Amino acid sequence: MSKKFHKNQENSNGFQPVPPKPNFPEIEHRILEFWEKSKHFEKLRAKNKGKKKFSFLDGPITANNPMGVHHAWGRTYKDLFQRFYAMLGYDQRYQNGFDCQGLWVEVEVERELDFKSKRDIEQFGIDKFVEKCKERVLKYSAIQTKQSIRLGQWMDWDNSYYTMSDENNYTIWYFLKKCYEHGWIYKGTDVMPWCARCGTALSEHEIVTEGYRELTHPGLYLRFPIIGKEKEYLFVWTTTPWTLTSNVAAAVHPEIIYVKVKKDDAIYYLAKSRLPILFEKPYEVLAEIPGKELVGLTYQGPFDELEAQAGVIHRVVAWDEVSETDGSGIVHIAPGCGKEDFELGKIENLAVIAPLDENGYFLPKFNWLTGKNVKEVNEAIFKDLERKRILHKVEDYTHRYPVCWRCDSELVFRLVDEWFIKMDELRFQIMESAKQVRWIPEFGLERELDWLTNMQDWCISKKRYWGLALPIYQCNCGHFEVIGGKEELKSKAVEGWDKFEGHTPHRPWIDEVKIKCPKCGAKTQRIPEVGNPWLDAGIVPFSTTRYLTDNKYWQAWFPFDFITECFPGQFRNWFYAILAMSTVLEGKTPFRTLLGHALVKDEKGEDMHKSAGNVIWIEEAAEKMGADVMRWIFIGQNPTINLNFGYTVARETTRKLLTLWNVYSFFITYARIDKPQIGTDKPQMSTDKTLSVLDRWIISRLNSMIKLVRERLMDYDPVPTIREIERFIDDMSLWYVRRNRRRFWKSEDDKDKLTGYHTLYECLMKLVKLIAPYMPFLAEELYQNLVVSVDKKQPESVHLCDYPDSDTTLIDNKLEAEVALVRELVSLGHAAREKAKIKVRQPLSKATVFAPKTNDNKLLEPYINVIKDELNVKEIELLEVDREAPQVAKYSIEIDTRLTPELENEGFSRELVHKVQNLRKEAGFEVTDRIRLYYKTSSRLETAIQAFKSYIQNEILATELLEADREVPQADLTKDLRINGEPAKLTLSKIRR
RNA sequence: GGGCCUGUAGCUCAGUUGGUUAGAGCAUCCCGCUGAUAACGGGAAGGUGAGUGGUUCGAUUCCACUCAGGCCCA
Known part of the structure; x- marks a missing residue:
């Protein structure tokens, strides 16, 4: 076979040349700019607006520090499923959330200001302190937004919710009032774990x-x-x-x-x-x-x-x-x-x-x-x-x-006085709500029920400053009441409203407002405590869906289809809080499906802690390994098992993705040379007779993969999809491309070659769309070159495409099993050669396949040539054997190790070609350069060269093979080496025009 | 003390209606390939499937108990 290439490579069909190795961070930055400039996210939202809804609720992240990679696992799931549903055409809210109020922010601000105790705060001024807390939240929410964008997350970032918002706080008031009306709010005395430094109980x-x-x-x-x-x-x-x-x-x-x-x-x-x-x-x-x-x-x-x-x-x-x-x-x-x-x-x-x-x-x-x-x-x-x-x-x-x-x-x-919500009645109602949820993994329900069974009353108060102002007004006479909203407070205010108006409902401003005790008529003020921060996070199913102001909107998005968060801790925190609050307000669960995941540890399995210095920040990981690589790792991890994250595991993953890149690069390289008309002259995959067995095989594999991926993603079970996609990439690279390589080298622009292009193109294009929710950057990069550069009518971004669907008529399980068997046989043949210590380059006369009698052995017939070629043998003999002992393997292979002079000659010639190819590369020749080869060697090798002269010339693109013992004119490279033990002096000379 | 999870190759992990010979990647050793090339492939070695018992023709898989690790609760 010859490799005659078109001379004029510049005049390509639109495909852009591909670097041999991808630089993930470089690609990602470029794609981020591209998205930003072309407003693809906005276009996606517009495209799906008004269609069937996929309702996702983002659990608020504490906006108090930058995010480490341990936050990226959950964010990756969030983005994966939102992108998946977007490509399925679902309308979504894309609202990100920040948790803002609470002791954790106070502690960081105290640290900044070098405060040691609550006394320092009060001296500083509660108003100024609260403003500092707000500032910190805004600062870190901005940083986290930037980090999330870098991770590839598509969200409506300008519309993120903040739990410190008026809407959030007043909706909690509404909730607390409901509890009050049920008689569930009480002031209790209890012995609480107490932090003397923070001056507060820990719930x-x-x-x-x-x-x-x-x-x-x-x-x-x-x-x-x-x-x-x-x-x-x-x-x-x-x-x-x-x-x-x-x-x-x-x-x-x-x-x-x-x-x-x-x-x-x-x-x-x-x-x-x-x-x-x-x-x-x-x-x-x-x-x-x-x-x-x-x-x-x-x-x-x-x-x-x-x-x-x-x-x-x-x-x-x-x-x-x-x-x-x-x-x-x-x-x-x-x-x-x-x-x-x-x-x-x-x-x-x-x-x-x-x-x-x-x-x-x-x-x-x-x-x-x-x-x-x-x-x-x-x-x-x-x-x-x-x-x-x-x-x-x-x-x-x-x-x-x-x-x-x-x-x-x-x-x-x-021993302290705190405010509680009584859980006696609620406990069982919440349990009923929890049972309506699909918990992934399933044991989540048991965990939650275990917590609900054992939990005590919910301590909702904290003797601190930055938080929800508990709307509890207790009079000296002992009576207390709970205010359910801003308007109610205004109507009951007897003093201080003017001082409060215009401020957020936080300390110290809210504390100016006094109301009249309905029992004794005395002026009453708010209790000084602020709320437990899980009230803040627990109300978001309502506060973010305009529960109190726009019932239609709320109806449209509630309950949520899906939430995903880190398991440990959240059973008694966020999951508990949203279940509890939704049970009080609506008597049902606020979410239908929950995907929980475990923790991210460092490579040694240690906890990532800022203080331990082993946190990997998101930017660092993104710049070193690429966000896509990170995402691929997260999605492939079993969600119930802690992930040991680091650069070793990233290198492994990068290599897998490199295989995909190599296939892509292979396709582009040859497509640029051959300029097949992609997209215009597509063969019908189901009927076209020009499809080879391998074409049909890879198309079958493609559709099997798509089927599995869609099914598993629908079921929120992404791990098997990662394995399947990796397997497909391997199939494509190790078998389809490798077996078909020479098909793409052929000079004739014949139908068979074109079919090869179409087949590989079909695989790559569908695969790229399939992985778009997983690796949005890489998918976009490949899509732009594979699709947009040759067909401007296609969607301008891969994320505006429809998710691929499988054509089950193209799935041929029998064919897939056959190819698997062939590959197994080839592997057995290689093992036999290995055992005989004869390298694959040395042709042999025969291999004998022993197959079990019971099977239909005609099935191997179409593959005999493939097996011959892979094992480099002239003949395959198929023998049926009766094997009774079931423990003996189904198939086995023996090779004939006898070498004839002809086989030896061919072995020499193959070895010579191999060496010359290396020399061509060493000399820096182009793939298409023609050469003259001069040689001086033993008579044994000379005989072999003469016997396979035209084969050798063809392979190395030599116009002439010349024996020479003198100086060679225009020598580019001369080497003395051994060919299967025989000495040879080789000189290459490029033919110049 | 109670609940939940985990235990598979040196390491990280796959593996479903229970069924021939339990898999992959990394690491190790050997070999090969070579115009996809700072890449890749093949082979070898590596397992009492934590342990004991039970159900079954057959158990890594189902059940019970024990041990070890992790998490939650008390």
């Missing part, structure tokens, strides 16, 4: 996993003197010395066996199982007593002298939660300092002593401790206990202890 929702640290605290062993028994003591253990100030009881497990033990001249009570661990011999066990017999004893508390302790009777109580694994089996109880203690206290009717103020300082009535910070009192307390002969010993104890998830301070437990 249950916020004590997340990262909110625990391995910490070492002093473990104190104490002896509490029993009243009425000389020198007898309860042996008690605690890790929080400051809570001893508020001790009111000691708890024992009623069923555990305790011992009365004499050590030195004192008698102690403790759990029997702990005795050998805590006490060194000698000691004397005087009695064994079940815990329940200790109940009712009274003892002298460790801090009875404090005013706060006045009148408290300390007694031993029974408690099932007492364990024997730590401590002494007798637990110190301070209901004002611990959640479980508080619960127990309610049952046992114990006194509640609360020692700390909101910043962690001891309150009055704690004598010498008053005014001291809880973090600084340990040493003094040890000394005091020692002096009172209560302290037995101190031992370091390491345990998981909660810390503030935003500022990392150790939490304390504090």
